[in-house]
Amino acid sequence: MAAPLELSCWGGGWGLPSVHSESLVVMAYAKFSGAPLKVNVIDNTWRGSRGDVPILTTEDNVVSQPAKILNFLRKQKYNADYELSAKQGADTLAYIALLEEKLLPAVLHTFWVESDNYFTVTKPWFASQIPFPLSLILPGRMSRGALNRILLTRGQPPLYHLREVEAQIYRDAKECLNLLSNRLGTSQFFFGNTPSTLDAYVFGFLAPLYKVRFPKIQLQEHLKQLSNLCRFCDDILSSYFRISLGDG
């Protein structure tokens, strides 16, 4: 399409084009579907918004949230699911729901709630990407949002206590990783030889977990034992993101 598509998202590190799951989902989908995206990494100048990242801007539209962005790209004829059957399309929706319900709480916890990880890795990294004095406020807000989400969706009333929920969410996440590994098997992508929306989502959720160096790494350890999922992430990184990695 003629209009330039600009994506603003969080930047990369540890070998990834972006450290933020949702931004990574959109970037991966754009690569898979051939959409020409100009990526604007949020940096510590005051340019651009840091709100509901990732955000896609075209000449007349501003779209936020990965699901809506992907829909928008599909309507612009950048469709990575072209070759999928109806049943595979249905499976995609189901597996995405599985990722959001079972894996996301534990990923959020590993990044934003686990104190060792948050204070030594996540907060400094995000604070370095945001201008002062917003860098003092925004990471804290993101962390509280993550905790809130975990407690409200998984905490059992009337005791909204984190410790009771932690064991459960990590157990669910490990089960989810096992299920994904079983489903992927030895294929290159989830549906045959070309990557699709589901591959973008799985990559977006797994890659940060796989690559970012954390002090508390129980979920990462579990993921590293599932060699086909690690191979899946590495393949996508080397095939689709090599060029942007070269630019640094």
Add this chain to the structure above:
Amino acid sequence: MSLVAEAFVSQIAAAEPWPENATLYQQLKGEQILLSDNAASLAVQAFLQMCNLPIKVVCRANAEYMSPSGKVPFIHVGNQVVSELGPIVQFVKAKGHSLSDGLDEVQKAEMKAYMELVNNMLLTAELYLQWCDEATVGEITHARYGSPYPWPLNHILAYQKQWEIKRKMKAIGWGKKTLDQVLEDVDQCCQALSQRLGTQPYFFNKQPTELDALVFGHLYTILTTQLTNDELSEKVKNYSNLLAFCRRIEQHYFEDRGKGRLS
């Protein structure tokens, strides 16, 4: 429950066979129960019917508070109390009954994924419609939810629950959705379920599984509950194989067993 406690409960569960007097608790059927709770309760009833385990349904106004996790329905079996479909399936499995044993690993993964899809989209949409859509809240939900309690408790409890649900919706990103967007999500979910079901009698061909019970519970309740408008049930009615699926399960597991028509 911690891991150790859960393993302990499983051990105890495995030791005893299913008793005759197992009961399922839900809220009052006629005046109090809401769409989402009714769907959950029906899913559990369907699951137990499919496993051929007898269960008696008891309606209590304070079922929500009796439940160990705060969610209905819950079952009282022997001297254990288990709530929600997921743990109930585990519990029944510990007693030696399972519907999904014949599935291979990939199919089990698919089944779990589709169950999450129903929970993620259908259940959340039902909750949204009941608690965040002003018309439904005013006309139906508030009145029903607080009906067993005297004034002012009925209002207080209803507002408290509404606040809780709205908080949850905001946390998962549904706070800003409009009703049309929610209905579109329901349509997408039904389309996915319809495509997955295809022309088969059940989701995994010949034998029903807990996924069939869950889908039946939600779809049947949506189709048969009177709301302020019919848009939700219209979305489901667009898919004839889903209608046939509900009818088939209703006939096979509820009418034939002499339980009479589900009201």
